[in-house]
Amino acid sequence: MKGAHVVLPGGTIGMLGGGQLGRMFSMAAQQLGYHVIVFDSEIGSPAAQVADDAVIAKFDDADALTTFASRCDVVTLEWENIPTSTLEIVDKSAPVYPSAHVLRVAQDRRREKGTLAGFGLPVTPFLAVDSWTDCLNAVDSLGLPLVIKTARCGYDGKGQRSVKDLNSLRLAFDELGSDSLVAEQWIDYRRELSLIVARNTHGEIASYPLFENRHANHILDVTICPAPDTDPLVDTATRIAQVAAESLGVVGLLCVEMFETNDGQLLINEIAPRPHNSGHLTIEASETSQFEQHVRAICGLPLGSTQLYRPAAMVNLLGDLWEHKSPTMDGALHFRDTHLHLYGKSQARVGRKMGHITSLGATTAEALQRAHSARDAFQG
DSSP states (O other), X not given: XXXXXXXXXXXXXXXXXXXXXXXHXXXXXXXXXXXXXXXXXXXXXXXXXXXXXXXXXXXTOHHHHHHHHHTOSEEEESOTTSOHHHHHHHTTTSOBSSOHHHHHHHHBHHHHHHHHHHTTOOBXXXXXXXXXXXXXXXXXXXXXSEEEEESBSOOTTTTEEEESSHHHHHHHXXXXXXXXXXXXXXXXXXXXXXXXXXXXXXXXXXXXXXXXXXXXXXEEEEEEESOTTOHHHHHHHHHXXXXXXXXXXXXXXXXXXXXXXXXXXXXXXXXXXXXXXXXXXXXXXXXXXXXXHHHHXXXXXXXXXXXXXXXXXXXXXXXXXGSXXXXXXXXXXXXXXXXXXXXXXXXXXTTOEEEEXXXXXXXXXXXXXXXXXXXXXXXX
16 A cells, blocks of 8 residues: 555544543553543543543544544544445544444454355355345345344344244344344354454564354353364365455454354354454453554554464453342452453443453463463452
């Protein structure tokens, strides 16, 4: 990319969104000498607690967005469901990564799958659903069971239903709404893997190792890295992620979540153009964390090494741990090679991500056992 935008340390980065991803990004940016301004609709958000400054306004407040962007050298975001109109306003005053184009693709499952398939990448077989007739056509084409999802605003299992027969299909269709749905073929997969790739403003690319992800109640529970027994898959997974990033024109990070089928094939489940929950373990386990890498990418700096220091495991800390009594918290700190991250959220709710624990070990099995033990001790 000739004449690519470069923002050197000392510059100001804007962050759209005030959650935990923005918090960890802000800390990484400040370590490199940048100033960070957070734009969020809520006072005292996790990112605003650590940023240099915060602008509190609605994401459709054009005047506030313009003022915010005029103070920034470059702007990024922590969540792909920010309105693309917000990015278009910001982009008039400061470059914003990922672009509104990338966001439009990532925000809509139908557009996402169609776009990736158009790049020649493997996706789960799907059909757009706008009516009950479309549901019946999906059954004929994809078979049962299948998964019905809302095209937009779905994350952590929200906006999707697994259906095994016509009765459950009708119920899912009625619950999710009658338009902008997508039906996906049920994939009998061995496990879910993810790969994070970084691409900077010069077109330089760097990829992290494969992560293995395990879920509970549709929310990420555990990530381990390197994913065991994936040597035959690494090159294919890396190519898939890099082709997706280059074809979309991503600047920043792109996480590609994939199913490994029982016969060893990889199918893209979804993408996220931002730092990702599965990459949190890179803070301690990698030479360059995903958050520092995101800073480097959007500022046009050389990308850092993605080499893993040691095998690692990450476990999420959900609000469920606070449901009956306050957890012990300090119990997790008794374990060596274990790192506790709390996000500064004032209210715990069931299913809400309150923090995470990362443990390192000589093997992924040792790291995983240590992380589970630390979480048990945290809970008390």
